[in-house]
Amino acid sequence: MHQFDEATAIEVVEAGARYAGAVTEDWSISGIPNGGYLTAIAMRAMAQAAPHPDPFSVTTHYLRPARPGPVMIDVAVVRAGRRHATVEATISQDGEGVARVLGLYGDFSAFAGPTLVTGTPPQLPDPDSLPSSLTIPGLPAIARAFDLRLDPDSTQGILGRPDGRPEVAGWVRFADGREPDTLSLVTVADALPPAILNLLTARWVPTLELTVHFRGRPAPGWLRARFATRFLVEGILEEDGDVWDSSGRLVALSRQLALVQESHGETPS
Amino acid sequence: MHQFDEATAIEVVEAGARYAGAVTEDWSISGIPNGGYLTAIAMRAMAQAAPHPDPFSVTTHYLRPARPGPVMIDVAVVRAGRRHATVEATISQDGEGVARVLGLYGDFSAFAGPTLVTGTPPQLPDPDSLPSSLTIPGLPAIARAFDLRLDPDSTQGILGRPDGRPEVAGWVRFADGREPDTLSLVTVADALPPAILNLLTARWVPTLELTVHFRGRPAPGWLRARFATRFLVEGILEEDGDVWDSSGRLVALSRQLALVQESHGETPS
Numbered sequence: 001m002h003q004f005d006e007a008t009a010i011e012v013v014e015a016g017a018r019y020a021g022a023v024t025e026d027w028s029i030s031g032i033p034n035g036g037y038l039t040a041i042a043m044r045a046m047a048q049a050a051p052h053p054d055p056f057s058v059t060t061h062y063l064r065p066a067r068p069g070p071v072m073i074d075v076a077v078v079r080a081g082r083r084h085a086t087v088e089a090t091i092s093q094d095g096e097g098v099a100r101v102l103g104l105y106g107d108f109s110a111f112a113g114p115t116l117v118t119g120t121p122p123q124l125p126d127p128d129s130l131p132s133s134l135t136i137p138g139l140p141a142i143a144r145a146f147d148l149r150l151d152p153d154s155t156q157g158i159l160g161r162p163d164g165r166p167e168v169a170g171w172v173r174f175a176d177g178r179e180p181d182t183l184s185l186v187t188v189a190d191a192l193p194p195a196i197l198n199l200l201t202a203r204w205v206p207t208l209e210l211t212v213h214f215r216g217r218p219a220p221g222w223l224r225a226r227f228a229t230r231f232l233v234e235g236i237l238e239e240d241g242d243v244w245d246s247s248g249r250l251v252a253l254s255r256q257l258a259l260v261q262e263s264h265g266e267t268p269s
Numbered sequence: 270m271h272q273f274d275e276a277t278a279i280e281v282v283e284a285g286a287r288y289a290g291a292v293t294e295d296w297s298i299s300g301i302p303n304g305g306y307l308t309a310i311a312m313r314a315m316a317q318a319a320p321h322p323d324p325f326s327v328t329t330h331y332l333r334p335a336r337p338g339p340v341m342i343d344v345a346v347v348r349a350g351r352r353h354a355t356v357e358a359t360i361s362q363d364g365e366g367v368a369r370v371l372g373l374y375g376d377f378s379a380f381a382g383p384t385l386v387t388g389t390p391p392q393l394p395d396p397d398s399l400p401s402s403l404t405i406p407g408l409p410a411i412a413r414a415f416d417l418r419l420d421p422d423s424t425q426g427i428l429g430r431p432d433g434r435p436e437v438a439g440w441v442r443f444a445d446g447r448e449p450d451t452l453s454l455v456t457v458a459d460a461l462p463p464a465i466l467n468l469l470t471a472r473w474v475p476t477l478e479l480t481v482h483f484r485g486r487p488a489p490g491w492l493r494a495r496f497a498t499r500f501l502v503e504g505i506l507e508e509d510g511d512v513w514d515s516s517g518r519l520v521a522l523s524r525q526l527a528l529v530q531e532s533h534g535e536t537p538s
Contacts (some may be wrong), residue, residue, distance in 0.1 A: 235382015
């Protein structure tokens with residue numbers, strides 16, 4: 001069993017309604033479990049309740065910082081339609097809500113219609129030419145669970161040489177060779193260092209709300225991802241991302257609302 | 270009382286929990302009430318329950334097409350924190366859920382931090398030089414409730430001369446002179462013709478999910494808005510928007526997931 005599947009595994013407490021899981025420390029940044037990872041745990045439970053196989057859109061509101069340890073996930077189908085369904089989930093720890101998730105599920109293979117794409121994937125150096133996060137000491141746990149190969153042009157500021165461009169791009173795959181799927185895309189969408197760190201120093205950039213649109217099931221192999229921030233206003237920012245699979249298809253769009261904070265200890269609420 | 274305030278007015282059924290309202294025909298497209306307008310009705314009720322004054326992020330899942338007529342709005346505070354709170358709402362008609370909304374509320378005036386902006390507003394001709402939607406016959410009801418002054422360069426395809434650029438931009442204000450506020454921004458974010466219509470003909474582009482980030486309280490006067498689609502895949506698309514106030518400040522970012530459909534009659538579910 002792969003590390004990500006172990007870390008998002010759930011057990012049935014009440015079928016279609018309540019599941020138990022556990023937050024591991026392997027997908028953390030400075031000891032705080034990553035928001036995209038938490039959402040993946042919720043999506044494990046939502047997939048059990050959803051009458052359609054694929055997530056189309058998932059929004060998470062982070063209510064409190066989570067801690068490594070047991071979680072409960074309560075799920076409910078808000079509306080089940082013929083072509084898609086809305087499902088909600090609440091992750092809680094010690095009886096307190098940690099995240100509220102609202103998701104739209106459908107079936108990619110049941111949709112047919114026109115395709116017109118004007119967006120293009122990030123142009124990146126070959127992954128074999130880039131340093132792997134697995135070989136760089138001192139990075140957060142999540143950079144050991146994912147093999148990240150970031151474009152050095154997009155991390156100058158993060159490495160202490162601000163280059164004025166709030167964009168981060170790179171290659172991503174699981175360190176243990178697990179292939180990507182829609183579930184893992186939500187974690188990829190929150191796994192790179194915040195693009196705003198190319199412009200300023202912040203101790204913590206907690207996510208308040210994360211929405212991911214899933215646009216297809218990813219092909220095996222490397223994913224390419226690019227994240228950018230255009231508007232930091234009074235300490236509040238958006239980060240927009242797109243994730244592409246090895247066949248050159250867009251597979252996810254993400255947008256999050258986050259805060260720039262000077263210290264880890266501050267809670268986002 | 271202005272038209273928009275009448276059309277979003279609610280009455281208390283149970284304070285902080287249940288409100289009654291009515292969907293008018295004035296904010297419709299082909300007789301179907303606009304999704305951004307429905308969300309504004311929900312936000313009237315959410316504002317009654319929220320312990321903080323400003324919406325920061327609101328996500329709506331559209332469950333069924335709404336009809337003009339009475340609605341009930343059930344609201345609940347998911348989590349109330351010191352700095353922000355998550356609130357949910359369900360709009361229903363005849364006991365059936367029409368929309369589920371999840372919103373983050375805070376207080377813009379209580380946030381302070383760095384501001385760094387790299388995005389720029391759309392460059393548009395002077396609104397006085399552009400035709401007003403109020404003077405163009407045959408447009409949907411919503412184009413009589415808003416005074417829309419669209420950039421003709423961005424509507425060539427919509428007018429039957431596809432120009433290959435899936436972007437629509439223009440000026441927006443209420444037809445009756447009501448000034449913009451955060452509540453109205455969510456309706457503006459869904460009020461322009463879909464950008465994808467510059468590339469293809471579709472009878473209906475129903476919104477499945479709409480997320481709006483509110484980034485400030487708008488100044489009085491014209492709003493500028495720009496919407497673009499990069500990825501239409503098998504009939505499913507995203508539309509990203511940004512809305513700017515008369516002082517040149519970004520006040521909202523929107524993203525929706527929508528479908529291209531050939532006929533009005535099809536329901537999105």
